[in-house]
Amino acid sequence: MGNSPQRSWTGKIKRIRTYMHGWAGNILVIDLTKKSIEIEKPGLDIFNRYVGGKGLGGRYLRQCATLPWDHPDMVICIFTGPLTGTISPTSGRAHILSKSPLTGLVGDSSVGGKLATRLKRAGWDGIVIKGKSKTPVGITIKDNRVEFKEASGLWGLDTNAVHKQIRPGNASLASIGPAAENGVRFASIIVDRHFAAGRSGLGLCLAQKKIKYLLVDGTGHSKVKNPKKLKEAREDILRLTAASPALMGQFGFTCLGTGAVYDLMDNRRMMPTDNFQRTRFEHASRLNAAAYAKTYGPKKHGCLGCHILCKKIGTRNRQSMAMPEFETMSHFTALIGCANTDLVIKANERCNCFGMDTISVASTLACRREITGLDYTPDKVLSLLDDIAFGKGEGKDLALGAKKYAKKMGAPQAAMAVKGMELPAYDPRGAYGMALGYALSTRGGCHLRAYPISHEIFRKPVATDRFSFSGKARIIKIAEDLNAVVDSLIACKFTFFAASLEEYATAYEAVTGIETSAQDLLKKGECIYYNERIMNALNGFDANDDDLPDRFFTEAGSSTNNICIPPINRDVFLDARKKYYDIRGLTINGMPLKDKAQTLGLLWNNL
Amino acid sequence: MEQLVNKYANKLIQARLGLNSGPSQPLIGGLDDTLVWNRKADETRLLENVFKELDINSLVFLKPREPYGSLINFLAEGALKSNGLIQPKDCETRTFLHDLPVIKKFCAGQIIQVLKKRKSVIIAPGKTDDNFKGPAIVAHGMVSPEQGFVTISSVCFASFIKFFTDYLEALQTGLATADAHDLFDSIIPYVKPIQKKMPEFIPSPFPTEETVYSAIIEAGQKTVEYELVDSYFGNVSYFWNETLYISQTGSSLDELGGCIDPVPLDGSTSAGLTASSELTAHLATISHTRCKAVLHGHPKFSVILSMDCDPVEKAACNFKEQCHIKCPQKRLVGCTPIVPGEVGTGPFGLCNTLPLALEQANSAIVYGHGLFTIGKNNFSDAFRTMLEVEDLCRNTYFEKVRLLRKT
């Protein structure tokens, strides 16, 4: 349709009214090479099967799963779920997927802000972007009007500056910063200034296609089949979250943000310190959420439509700033050996501006510290962040992530990563479900796929023994399925510290009019997760990759008189992993099985 | 897994919901890669099919002992005549279970259908099945057999509360059936008066932090031992050295060792993140009343009486569907106020109503939920109050029934 170079190109696409409830029924397919837009209208059966978010996005990703991440035909999927845009609690998150430049695995991220709600209101269940623009481009979507805007003038700007220039108002703005433009493998996408789609390097995926930003606004409404029933489901969910100390308690996420976890990790002796060489940081008690609250007087902020509002915006000297999430607080202190809240705030701000993942960058810095033996001053940390984002000096190597950096430095054992993704701030020696969850996660060292912290630390739905692998294989499998469908519905994982699929199944029925149950939804989650396992297998990943760094099996954590943190027993770990493979329906080498794939109704390629 | 299935089978017996021999023996299966049962039983074959169809890691099966068996049967028969659901109005059901589905046949297919949606299913064949004597409850867990244990314990509690509240209301409205009278009379022998002999408590003042922990553990154990709470629920706290020591969320009051969080009043740490969901209510109570000990249980007749409301007044009340959050009446049992409020810190949270009530009295009942009592310096006072209030509620209840039945 369009001929570049052209300052901008507008397409208005005629949409046929659909009679679905929950889903808009329309998926926008953008080809940047051809500068064309198309509309895809999968049938209700496809929507119901893949649900939305991670599930539906995964369906599109599967079609190009074996391509290199930077191939022009590789897709970037941005999806909402059937619950998005309704009053279903915490449904305002978007799920973004592509192949990860950091790991080569499925790369995906759940992101907050307004993006999902605006996209849904514009009448789209999701966007699939393929092709590659020659010059920097911004994509604006307002209802059924799609516009490509020349964005060379914005290239090089940080995400805050982009926000100031575009002034999105009510629209949602997702943009990349210099980190992505300069090839940082763990570059993130920043949504509505404060929300990062982090971890897998999705920012670099956008940069590769020369997309600087995405601006989305919508004026429509989601259709709900049974509003009364939805209201009841909502009340049930709100009642459960109100009963959750971790979410709505006075020390919970609603008051202190995810930083509330900091003291708990210290108390349980599972705070990764000195690049996971220890699990206790002596200065922790003055670096906790209470310390930030005192200095920055944070206010509640969060995703559109959320009642928990775990994001915190603080102020100092009349400047407002996002408070760091727990992982950032922990990794920019204990992990790298710095005891300075001011540094954490600045590092967090810089990472958001440059658009890069705080966990990965801090872990890579911790890896550097272990290898070189050089301690950090706050100034050194900040200048290294600049070097990484702008590809200067040793920043070029650090921008590859801990695994590649450590290998280059001749010390691969110093990378605290699983499948190339740096580990977050829960030491696996203090929670064995977490150990298994990290090792098996389809996107690498991630705590969110199985989120065993819920029962191992938060005691929900009931407490499990954190120092035991007993029962954990099945628990992890079920939890992965659960979170896969949660990322598809969409809801926020935090809600599941309190509510369950039981209540969300009612919400799903109320919104879509399709009968379902908690167990039916779990089954959908199983398909979604197995599909990811297949994609990773197609790219050569197997049991050798489902493992933890040696350190956790050979070195003890920081014990106290009451809490003993020994190294993890490797044999017991491998036994639990074997059980997991069996329960998940994989070979002993972690490979998918044809029969299992077919039972789940998934496409099968010979591996 | 073996250890867990045995632990929760024993807990069901300790909680007087099951027996260690005969048909009320609990049956618990736990599954990781292989399935283990706490004992051999005929039912396992059918339940194994349930495991095959559901993504779960545990099932608890129990034919509850008396009085629960009879009253669940009664409620189940009523449910089967209408929408197949028992719908208790107490807080545990409202918050965690929503409703209690009932089926007629001990059949894997039907059990699976219900457990796909809900945490439990009641099987009540009545007199129709000679091979399977009901009622039985099946509940599942995805993380631990503890979930099934908690669910079954809640189902029994909720059914007990529902039968006794319904019966009183039926008497008040003249709608009590002969079956209800018969059942009431037949289960009375199982509803024993509470133990009145006060136990010994560690005397205050507590010299060390260790003593505080011991005192809290002891108070929790005694509350369960005297049947003032089913063990998973309830909470206990003590204020010492500018710090509130409180039981953790989802901890069992009879197993509080290692499950107590210290929460300093200056807010310098958020380690209280895992504290009881009623932390805010406890903190506010301490500051409103200057007491040191707070005890919270779910003694049954306190809960039952909190839901008793004159049917004529209730019919005219604007909030009759929202008693648990909006009851406008100032109601008392003896000197103990009854307040509305939901679990936790929501807009209708009991943290907004309870501390004010405890300013006026050293005990307060939360509508359909449970009893909170306070002790100025020690648990002994709080415990005594709890016994006294429950005893009063029990006597008041039976007196009301006696008078109504006379007319």
Ligand SMILES: [Zn+2]
């Ligand atoms: Zn309670």
